[in-house]
Amino acid sequence: MKLLALMKKEFVRFFSDPKLLINMLLPGILIYIIYSLMGNLIWQDAKEYKFVVAQTNAPEQIVAMTTAAVSGNGWSIEFQSGVQDAKERVEKGELTAYVVFPEVFEEKIGEYDAESGTPAPQVELYYRSADEESMSFFTLFTAVLDGYEHGKSNKFDVNAGGEKYDFSEETNVFATTMGRMLPFIVVALVFSSCMGVTLESVAGEKERGTLATVLVTSVRRSHVALGKVVPLSCVAAIGALSSFLGVVLSLPKLAGMAVGDLVASYGFTSYLLLFLLIMSVIPLIVAAIAALSTYAKSVKEASAYTSIVMIVAMVLSIAAAVVQSIGSWTVVVPILNAVVAMQGVLTLNISVWQSLVSVGLNLVYAVLLVLLIAKMLSSERIMFGK
Amino acid sequence: MEEIVRAENLKKTFTLSKKQRKIEKTTIGRKTAVDGLSFSAYRGEIYGLLGPNGAGKTTTLRLLSTLIRPDAGDASVCGRSVTKEAYKVRDKIGFMTSELKLEGFFTPDYLFGFFGRLHGMDESLIRRRKEDLFARFGIDKFAEVKVQDLSTGMKQKVSLVVAIVHDPDVVIFDEPTNGLDVLTAKVVTDFLCELKAMGKSVILSTHIFSLVEKLCDRVGIIIDGKMAKDGTLDEVWAGKTLEDRFFEIYHTVTGETI
Ligand SMILES: Nc1ncnc2c1ncn2[C@@H]1O[C@H](COP(=O)(O)OP(=O)(O)OP(=O)(O)O)[C@@H](O)[C@H]1O
Ligand SMILES: [Mg+2]
Numbered sequence: 121m122k123l124l125a126l127m128k129k130e131f132v133r134f135f136s137d138p139k140l141l142i143n144m145l146l147p148g149i150l151i152y153i154i155y156s157l158m159g160n161l162i163w164q165d166a167k168e169y170k171f172v173v174a175q176t177n178a179p180e181q182i183v184a185m186t187t188a189a190v191s192g193n194g195w196s197i198e199f200q201s202g203v204q205d206a207k208e209r210v211e212k213g214e215l216t217a218y219v220v221f222p223e224v225f226e227e228k229i230g231e232y233d234a235e236s237g238t239p240a241p242q243v244e245l246y247y248r249s250a251d252e253e254s255m256s257f258f259t260l261f262t263a264v265l266d267g268y269e270h271g272k273s274n275k276f277d278v279n280a281g282g283e284k285y286d287f288s289e290e291t292n293v294f295a296t297t298m299g300r301m302l303p304f305i306v307v308a309l310v311f312s313s314c315m316g317v318t319l320e321s322v323a324g325e326k327e328r329g330t331l332a333t334v335l336v337t338s339v340r341r342s343h344v345a346l347g348k349v350v351p352l353s354c355v356a357a358i359g360a361l362s363s364f365l366g367v368v369l370s371l372p373k374l375a376g377m378a379v380g381d382l383v384a385s386y387g388f389t390s391y392l393l394l395f396l397l398i399m400s401v402i403p404l405i406v407a408a409i410a411a412l413s414t415y416a417k418s419v420k421e422a423s424a425y426t427s428i429v430m431i432v433a434m435v436l437s438i439a440a441a442v443v444q445s446i447g448s449w450t451v452v453v454p455i456l457n458a459v460v461a462m463q464g465v466l467t468l469n470i471s472v473w474q475s476l477v478s479v480g481l482n483l484v485y486a487v488l489l490v491l492l493i494a495k496m497l498s499s500e501r502i503m504f505g506k
Numbered sequence: 507m508e509e510i511v512r513a514e515n516l517k518k519t520f521t522l523s524k525k526q527r528k529i530e531k532t533t534i535g536r537k538t539a540v541d542g543l544s545f546s547a548y549r550g551e552i553y554g555l556l557g558p559n560g561a562g563k564t565t566t567l568r569l570l571s572t573l574i575r576p577d578a579g580d581a582s583v584c585g586r587s588v589t590k591e592a593y594k595v596r597d598k599i600g601f602m603t604s605e606l607k608l609e610g611f612f613t614p615d616y617l618f619g620f621f622g623r624l625h626g627m628d629e630s631l632i633r634r635r636k637e638d639l640f641a642r643f644g645i646d647k648f649a650e651v652k653v654q655d656l657s658t659g660m661k662q663k664v665s666l667v668v669a670i671v672h673d674p675d676v677v678i679f680d681e682p683t684n685g686l687d688v689l690t691a692k693v694v695t696d697f698l699c700e701l702k703a704m705g706k707s708v709i710l711s712t713h714i715f716s717l718v719e720k721l722c723d724r725v726g727i728i729i730d731g732k733m734a735k736d737g738t739l740d741e742v743w744a745g746k747t748l749e750d751r752f753f754e755i756y757h758t759v760t761g762e763t764i
Pocket of ligand 1: 504505506520521522523526537538539557558559560561562563564565566713
């Protein structure tokens with residue numbers, strides 16, 4: 121009952137103050153706006169592309185793959201066949217490009233034996249490298265052809281396997297960059313939202329002496345500690361989730377992809393693990409800041425200590441982003457373990473085991489910190505020292 | 507006369523931080539703030555601990571409130587030992603200082619309920635107690651106003667009333683009027699008289715003679731952590747003004763003249 125009253129007070133404090141609530145949600149909204157704007161700036165020119173491409177003997181499948189890739193980028197394409205003077209019209213800029221395939225191309229490459237030494241079937245692609253639009257098509261189309269060829273030589277099923285393989289290749293490049301960057305961003309966001317609520321609530325209350333009024337009642341110290349860490353974690357989780365949603369929703373814009381495509385490229389397990397990892401880091405960080413705040417004599421002192429911890433956490437997550445392969449020992453290092461596990465999930469090298477151990481350990485660390493706070497609350501030197 | 511608080515040979519030594527040693531200009535790392543202090547306070551009376559700065563008043567009151575533990579000796583509040591039954595003592599006492607220690611964001615109504623729940627009171631008891639105390643101290647009209655929007659005097663009242671939500675037998679009050687303007691100080695002294703009328707026992711600390719003369723039934727003069735003299739006002743007073751008596755005693759104890 122007493123614990124409940126303590127927790128409820130923190131929630132009441134937060135949810136009846138619109139200012140605090142807005143402060144929590146603001147970072148996410150800002151991130152979304154900034155990232156989207158950046159994405160729009162980067163992809164502004166490209167967004168307008170409407171390819172008009174002449175073709176001869178292009179296999180259905182390649183046409184379909186190209187169309188899909190083009191629309192995946194938010195562009196459009198029109199294939200025309202039997203065009204007169206196609207090469208000249210490309211030169212004049214009336215057509216984006218002209219692609220010529222040998223007759224019965226698919227049969228030919230099916231029969232073709234690379235070991236035989238005879239020339240391989242030729243695909244001709246006419247374009248103008250000086251023209252941005254034409255060049256973009258060239259880049260995209262050669263990528264499609266690559267994927268197609270890859271599919272053939274690997275003897276994948278031509279229809280389903282080839283196409284799918286191609287797409288996951290594309291996502292992978294993006295996933296790697298994002299996977300290396302995002303955990304760092306997430307830790308920074310989580311840290312700042314935890315800092316916002318915890319410093320004020322714990323160090324502020326200690327400095328103003330309102331914490332001491334609670335200590336003269338017959339409440340257990342461990343309840344006072346829990347009564348802070350649990351509700352503050354919930355509140356910080358709102359802020360962290362808002363920031364995280366901001367990142368997730370705006371990254372596709374930054375990458376020039378549709379949200380659906382990006383979201384689909386990670387499975388349900390990935391999302392669940394990401395969620396658990398972020399959630400496990402929040403109580404840990406809140407408890408750590410609360411412990412420092414309990415120790416410190418003032419909000420100023422507490423924020424100085426917290427900044428140091430934040431810098432260490434940032435450096436660790438940057439290091440994790442830069443260092444190629446980090447040993448599995450990281451699983452015991454608080455926060456770093458979550459960063460590494462998140463990287464695994466985002467770069468599609470999911471280790472469920474590593475993720476779950478990290479989540480569990482971080483929660484254990486949080487509980488230990490709560491016990492430490494309870495100890496400090498009963499320490500005369502810390503609570504009433506001069 | 508029922509003894510309600512009894513301090514026996516209380517002793518508390520602090521380790522001084524570097525910063526503190528500099529301030530006090532000493533190289534000795536330890537300071538005995540309370541040095542074998544004994545006294546008794548009785549039910550329904552106001553007991554005043556009178557002493558100069560650094561005499562150990564706050565330390566004594568914190569020992570009685572179980573906020574800190576004595577190195578030696580013991581004290582009992584309503585028959586409960588502060589060293590062995592700290593949680594039981596906390597339910598019997600209300601601890602307050604002249605500094606406001608309420609979160610300004612909440613209303614008196616909410617804070618009263620909050621501290622009531624922390625003391626393990628049930629809702630109907632909290633409600634009855636709130637109606638009674640809020641009416642008695644004129645807070646009822648402001649029950650739903652955030653503490654930060656109240657006048658200084660009203661804030662002070664709320665802070666006092668919240669500290670006695672659980673109907674403690676003993677109220678421990680460190681420097682009741684320190685730093686308060688005359689009007690707010692009157693709110694506090696009136697409150698103390700009201701507490702006495704309600705049959706509560708009060709232990710307060712102060713360095714203001716007039717406050718002791720006006721409010722207290724008993725006084726203990728504390729110098730350098732030791733009880734220099736204690737008894738009823740008449741006993742300590744001995745026909746002189748309290749001020750004159752204090753400096754006489756101060757001179758006998760320290761050998762210094764002022
Ligand atoms: N937590 C502490 N750590 C170290 N020294 C302390 C601590 N608390 C009190 N002291 C020292 O013990 C002595 C008595 O302090 P105390 O606060 O009890 O005096 P006081 O009578 O309340 O004085 P004041 O009128 O200034 O409030 C002082 O010298 C003080 O510096
Ligand atoms: Mg004092």
